[in-house]
Amino acid sequence: MTKHINPVSTREMAVPMRMASGRVIDLANLIPADIYWPDLVENLVKIPRFNGATSHVTYTVAQHCCLMFDRAEERYKAHALLFDFHAAFFGEPSWPFLWLTAQKTDAPSAFMDAFREAKGDLTDVINEAAGLKDEGDDDAMFHRLKYLRRIDKMLTASEVRDFMVPSDVSDHWELPEPLPTPVKAWHQDKAREELQQRLARIGIHVGG
Numbered sequence: 001m002t003k004h005i006n007p008v009s010t011r012e013m014a015v016p017m018r019m020a021s022g023r024v025i026d027l028a029n030l031i032p033a034d035i036y037w038p039d040l041v042e043n044l045v046k047i048p049r050f051n052g053a054t055s056h057v058t059y060t061v062a063q064h065c066c067l068m069f070d071r072a073e074e075r076y077k078a079h080a081l082l083f084d085f086h087a088a089f090f091g092e093p094s095w096p097f098l099w100l101t102a103q104k105t106d107a108p109s110a111f112m113d114a115f116r117e118a119k120g121d122l123t124d125v126i127n128e129a130a131g132l133k134d135e136g137d138d139d140a141m142f143h144r145l146k147y148l149r150r151i152d153k154m155l156t157a158s159e160v161r162d163f164m165v166p167s168d169v170s171d172h173w174e175l176p177e178p179l180p181t182p183v184k185a186w187h188q189d190k191a192r193e194e195l196q197q198r199l200a201r202i203g204i205h206v207g208g
Contacts, residue, residue, distance in 0.1 A: 017089065019043075027089060030122060035129035037199065037206045040088040045192045047087055051094045054163040054185075061087045062191040064155065067183065069198045071151055076144060078132055078202040083148050086122040130204060150176070158183050 014028035019039035026034075044062040048054070065084050072080035084092075098115060102108035124134075135141065157178035163185065186194065196206045 027122075030089075030125045032125055032129035035126060037204055040085055040126075041192060041195055041199070041206055043088040044085070044195065045188050047092055049092065049159060050164065051092070051097075054159075055165050057163055057185045058188075059159065059163050059183075059185045060188070060191050061092055062195045063186050064159070066191070066194045066198055067155055068148075068151060069201075071155060071179065072148070076147060078130065079127065079144060080148055080151060081198055081202060082123070082126055082130060082132070083152060085126045086119050089122055090119065130202060154179050155183075 013024070013026035015026060016024050017027045018024050019036065020042040021036060021039050023034075023036055023039060041062070044065065045060055047061045049059045049061055049064055052058070061084055065081055068083055069077050069081035098112065099108075102111040105111045128134075154176055156173070157175035158181075160173070160175065161178045162183045192207075199206055
């Protein structure tokens with residue numbers, strides 16, 4: 001793992017961000033050497049899905065990442081595990097909040113496109129740090145991303161079914177049918193352990 005050296009002052013950075021270890025990264029100029037996996041794990045085990053709107057249970061992004069890995073085909077498992085790792089830097093802002101913010105700009109569509117682009121840029125750096133190199137095949141990348149989005153939506157539908165109180169308002173997410181196996185929430189320590197184990201399976205060793 002590349003040793004991370006902080007600059008003398010965050011004034012040298014465009015978008016400084018402090019991580020759990022005390023490391024400070026420049027989010028606007030993130031490089032693979034900046035990815036310190038224990039920091040990402042620490043954030044992900046504390047970030048709730050659905051803005052915390054799950055009934056009587058805390059369900060974390062870390063567990064969501066693990067279940068993405070479990071449900072993906074073998075060739076896509078590494079990308080599936082890291083699919084939502086960008087949340088370690090973004091948190092998981094709700095789409096209603098993003099759209100509300102977008103409506104306060106002069107170009108709402110451009111705002112949402114910029115958010116998606118930033119998320120994609122961070123994901124690319126995370127994947128590169130994990131040794132997942134861009135294969136250079138646009139068709140293969142398109143099919144992989146389409147596959148991962150489908151699994152993500154099916155898992156999201158399962159989480160909504162199992163953790164959220166049913167609403168009498170029509171579903172605005174346009175989700176597919178959920179997966180048949182019920183999802184049971186893990187406590188924070190288990191989420192950390194399970195995430196570390198799956199990272200180890202793709203060659204990233206974190207903690208004991």
